[in-house]
Every structure is written in structure tokens, then in C-alpha cells.
Amino acid sequence: MDVAVIGAGPIGLYISSQLAQNGVDVHIFEEHSDIGNPQHCSGLFSEHIFSIVGTMNHRGILHPSSKARIVAPSGEALNIGTNVTRAYVVDRVEFDRSLARDAVRAGASIHLKERIRKIENFKIKSTRGEYRPRIIIGADGINSITRRAMGISAPKLISAAQVIAQYDYKALDTVEIFVGNNVAPGFFAWAIPLGDGLAKIGLGAYGNAWNYLKMLLKSVKGKPLSVGGGGIPIGTVKKSYARGMLIVGDSAGQVKATSGGGVYPGLRAAECAVQVITRALESGDYGEKSLKNYEDCWKRSIGKELSKALYIHNFYRKIRDDDFNNIVSALNRPDMIELINKYGDIDYPSKVIWKLFKKNPKLLKYMGIVTRR
Ligand SMILES: Cc1cc2nc3c(=O)[nH]c(=O)nc-3n(C[C@H](O)[C@H](O)[C@H](O)COP(=O)(O)OP(=O)(O)OC[C@H]3O[C@@H](n4cnc5c(N)ncnc54)[C@H](O)[C@@H]3O)c2cc1C
Structure with a gap:
């Protein structure tokens, strides 16, 4: 095994398909039995994402989104956008599955329902066995075991809660954003139309996001049908590489602190991981110095924008x-x-x-x- 990728989220799957295309023997370990589930994303994606993953076909796109309605605590609404598409509302489960298909077609192996329990001396121990890959990639989200094994502190997290609800949205192409300290302190709430009278309604908050979401649902008369949520990293990790290991995506805090969007920055960092790992495997040098090139690369590529987003968030x-x-x-x-x-x-x-x-x-x-x- 050349590379073990821990986590079959969008970032781990994208890295795996790219490495497998380069002829690398890649194994992806995912603790869940079903790619994309449980989902914890609103699936509002910019076109930039599709320019990285290659095509917009069969990626779970539901419809384009071109407008936003931002509602202040006073109730005043700021309506922005034109008829030009700004983003796409995407079924995240389908999106992740499309990346899994790419990875498998390129030759990667996916180990479903196999949780990595321990990483020690470059060996990984899972619920099914033990492996010794040449390089370990932690694409294992906010509670990353890889990050812990590397001795790197977790980024700050804020809580997020989201439901799919029956909701009387304004228009299918219009995302609603609600701001205010009684709505979503320190962050914001959203209602993203899915069609058929349904929307993803959610929020991030300093404090208990669920309590705020319950209040919001009452005030906008949203009737929940399913619940989800998670954490949103605020700020990147201090270090994202070690000898033979690196972390990418949410595990490295590569998320825009302004919006909580992590798929685009994670994919940009993933591009760097692919380049650096391909070179490291060719040269046989997996040392810290060699893998530091990954951090230098993503900082050049997306680091500045992530720092600005953190500044704006603060x-x-x-x-x-x-x-x-x-x-x-x-x-x-x-x-x-x-x-x-x-x-x-x-x-x-x-x-x-x-x-x-x-x-x-x-x-x-x-x-x-x-x-x-
Ligand atoms: C409510 C909410 C809404 C969001 N909306 C958007 C949005 O609209 N647009 C956007 O761009 N981003 C959004 N995000 C952020 C986005 O979901 C994440 O940035 C993105 O999923 C990160 O991808 P990832 O591959 O790094 O991690 P994840 O998607 O978290 O994937 C990590 C995977 O690793 C697996 N794993 C973890 N530990 C182990 C282990 N020990 N062994 C095996 N497997 C393991 C997990 O099961 C998971 O499948 C949202 C986040 C939240 C919480």
C-alpha cells in the first residue's frame, strides 16, 4: 500500500482519485457504511468547485442559485444578485458518491465500515486489520485521529445545526440569510431551497446551535423532516504535515471562516497534497522537509484568502x-x-x-x- 487516506469525504475521495490516476496504490478508509451519509452540509457550491473536480455532470446538482436575501434583525431585507448563476444547490450525498465513483474507476480501493482506531509508528490499526502505508493522509474531518497522532492541536470549532424542513421559501433561486445575535450569535442562519416546498434551514453559532435553530424554525414556520449538523472549524491548524503524514480539509481547518464553506478550500489544498505526495513517492523521500512543500503550496494557493476570511469573521x-x-x-x-x-x-x-x-x-x-x- 502506497497511501492510506483516512476519511471518504469529498477531500479524501478527490485526493484518492487523483493519486490513483497517477498510478499510486491508494486505500481509503471510511468508518461509515455509506458514502456521503450522514450528511452535514447545506450543499451550496460555487462553480470553482466543479472546475477542480472536472465536470458538473452527475455531481448531484439540484438547481442553480443566483440571488440572496439578507435579513437584518430589524426585518429589513437586502436583496442581491441578478439572473446570473452564483452557486449551485447540490445534493451532497450524490456529490460525494460521484467522487467515490471517480476514485474507484481510477483504481483506488475503498474500505467501507472500517474505522481507523490508532496511528502509531507509521502503522494504522483499524477495526479490521493493520496496515503500513508509505504515506498517511488524514482527510478525517473535524475530529481527526490523524491530527491527534501528529500532536497538532485542533482548530477552534463553532457548532452548527441544520434541518431539512417544509418551508415557504421566496423563490427556488434565492438563498435567505438571517443575521443577528438572537438568531445566530457570531455567525448566521440560512434557508436554502431544495424545491418541492422543502429547504435546508440551518445556522452556525457561538453557543448551542440547536437552541437557536429551534427558535428560528418557530419564527420562520419551518417544519423539520430530518436533522443534521456538526462543527465548523474557525481558523487553520498551526501545522499540517509531519514525517510520512499530512492532514487536509476540515481536519486541517481549511474552511472559510466567513461562510463555513470547506469544500472549495479543501479541494485547493487537496491539489497541493496530490502534487507533493506524487513527487515524494517518486523520490522515496517522505520526511518532514519533503512534505512541508504541501503546506507551502496550500498557503500560497488558498492560505491568504483563509486568513482574510478569519479576519472578517473576527x-x-x-x-x-x-x-x-x-x-x-x-x-x-x-x-x-x-x-x-x-x-x-x-x-x-x-x-x-x-x-x-x-x-x-x-x-x-x-x-x-x-x-x-
Ligand atoms: C451544517 C453545515 C453546512 C455546511 N455547508 C456547506 C456548504 O454549503 N458548502 C461548503 O462548501 N461546505 C459546507 N460545509 C462544510 C463542509 O461540509 C466540509 O468542509 C466538508 O465536508 C469537508 O470535507 P472533508 O472531506 O475534509 O471532511 P468530511 O466531509 O467531514 O469527511 C471526513 C470523513 O472521514 C470519516 N472519518 C473520520 N474519522 C475516521 C476514522 N477514524 N476512520 C475512518 N473514517 C473516518 C468520516 O466518517 C467522514 O466521512 C458545511 C458544514 C456544516 C457543518
Whole structure:
């Protein structure tokens, strides 16, 4: 076995298919018996994701999304977007399964219902056996065993809760975002239409996300049919490699702290992992110095945007309800909305923010929020 990938989420599956295509003997270990389940994602994906995974066909796309309605605590709504597609609502189970098909077709082996219990001296012990791969990749999510074996501290997590609910959404192409400290302190809530009178309604929060979600469901009259949730990493890990091992995706905190979106940054980091591991296997050098190239690569590729997202998050989480109301009002002008429509990008939110400050310098007074405790 050349490479053991722990975790058959989107990031582990993508890495595995790419490595297998390069002729590497890859084995993926997944503790669950069914790829994609249990799902813990709203499945709002930008086009950037499909440009990495190769095609949009058979990837579980339900419909395009082109607009957003942001609701302030006062009830004022900011409607942004045009008819141009901004993102796609995706069935995450189908998406993950499509990546699993790619991996298996490329020659990777998937060990379902085989949990990795221990990693020691470059050996992995699972519920079924023991293996000694040349390289171990931890794509094992927020509670990563690989990260623990590497002695790396976990990133900070906030709690997230989500339901699929019967919901009277505004329009199929419109995502609703609710902000405010009584709705989702430090983060935000969302309602993503699925069609057929159903939506994914969820939120992230500092505090107990379930309690806030129950209150939100009451106020928007959402009737839950199934529940899910998880944790959202806020900030990347201090180190993502060790001799013979690396971590990628949620396990390394490669998630946008602004939105909780982890699939795009995780895939960008996965591209780096594939390059560096392919080279390491060719040279036979799996030492720290060789695998450090992985961290250098993802920091160049997506690190700057993740740092900016963290900065924005730390600013955002200190915004009070009266500030939210004033900011939404300040943005609710045709020229500001035009700017958001022109430069808004869910994977690169920082691009538009500085432009908004420039256009309406009155917004700069909110910069003082950064210094709040
Ligand atoms: C409520 C919510 C909504 C979200 N919405 C979006 C969104 O709209 N868009 C977006 O881009 N991102 C979203 N995210 C984030 C996104 O789901 C994650 O960033 C993404 O799933 C990370 O992929 P991954 O492969 O790194 O980890 P995961 O998807 O968590 O996969 C890790 C896999 O490893 C397996 N595993 C763990 N430990 C072991 C072990 N010891 N042995 C064997 N297997 C193991 C797990 O079972 C799991 O299958 C959301 C997250 C939450 C919580």
C-alpha cells in the first residue's frame, strides 16, 4: 500500500482519485457504511468547485442559485444578485458518491465500515486489520485521529445545526440569510431551497446551535423532516504535515471562516497534497522537509484568502444588532447593490468588502468594531 487516506469525504475521495490516476496504490478508509451519509452540509457550491473536480455532470446538482436575501434583525431585507448563476444547490450525498465513483474507476480501493482506531509508528490499526502505508493522509474531518497522532492541536470549532424542513421559501433561486445575535450569535442562519416546498434551514453559532435553530424554525414556520449538523472549524491548524503524514480539509481547518464553506478550500489544498505526495513517492523521500512543500503550496494557493476570511469573521462576530441594522441599511442602495452584484464571490468574499468601504466611506466607522472585546 502506497497511501492510506483516512476519511471518504469529498477531500479524501478527490485526493484518492487523483493519486490513483497517477498510478499510486491508494486505500481509503471510511468508518461509515455509506458514502456521503450522514450528511452535514447545506450543499451550496460555487462553480470553482466543479472546475477542480472536472465536470458538473452527475455531481448531484439540484438547481442553480443566483440571488440572496439578507435579513437584518430589524426585518429589513437586502436583496442581491441578478439572473446570473452564483452557486449551485447540490445534493451532497450524490456529490460525494460521484467522487467515490471517480476514485474507484481510477483504481483506488475503498474500505467501507472500517474505522481507523490508532496511528502509531507509521502503522494504522483499524477495526479490521493493520496496515503500513508509505504515506498517511488524514482527510478525517473535524475530529481527526490523524491530527491527534501528529500532536497538532485542533482548530477552534463553532457548532452548527441544520434541518431539512417544509418551508415557504421566496423563490427556488434565492438563498435567505438571517443575521443577528438572537438568531445566530457570531455567525448566521440560512434557508436554502431544495424545491418541492422543502429547504435546508440551518445556522452556525457561538453557543448551542440547536437552541437557536429551534427558535428560528418557530419564527420562520419551518417544519423539520430530518436533522443534521456538526462543527465548523474557525481558523487553520498551526501545522499540517509531519514525517510520512499530512492532514487536509476540515481536519486541517481549511474552511472559510466567513461562510463555513470547506469544500472549495479543501479541494485547493487537496491539489497541493496530490502534487507533493506524487513527487515524494517518486523520490522515496517522505520526511518532514519533503512534505512541508504541501503546506507551502496550500498557503500560497488558498492560505491568504483563509486568513482574510478569519479576519472578517473576527470582525463580524463582534457586530451588534443595531450595527447589523445600520449596515444593511447602508448597503441597501442601488450603487452598493450593483457593486455587490459585480464583485461578490462566495469563495472570495474579501474582494467585494474593500470595494464597499471605498464606495461608501461611512461604512469605515464600523471598522472600530475590530477593537471591541
Ligand atoms: C451544517 C453545515 C453546512 C455546511 N455547508 C456547506 C456548504 O454549503 N458548502 C461548503 O462548501 N461546505 C459546507 N460545509 C462544510 C463542509 O461540509 C466540509 O468542509 C466538508 O465536508 C469537508 O470535507 P472533508 O472531506 O475534509 O471532511 P468530511 O466531509 O467531514 O469527511 C471526513 C470523513 O472521514 C470519516 N472519518 C473520520 N474519522 C475516521 C476514522 N477514524 N476512520 C475512518 N473514517 C473516518 C468520516 O466518517 C467522514 O466521512 C458545511 C458544514 C456544516 C457543518
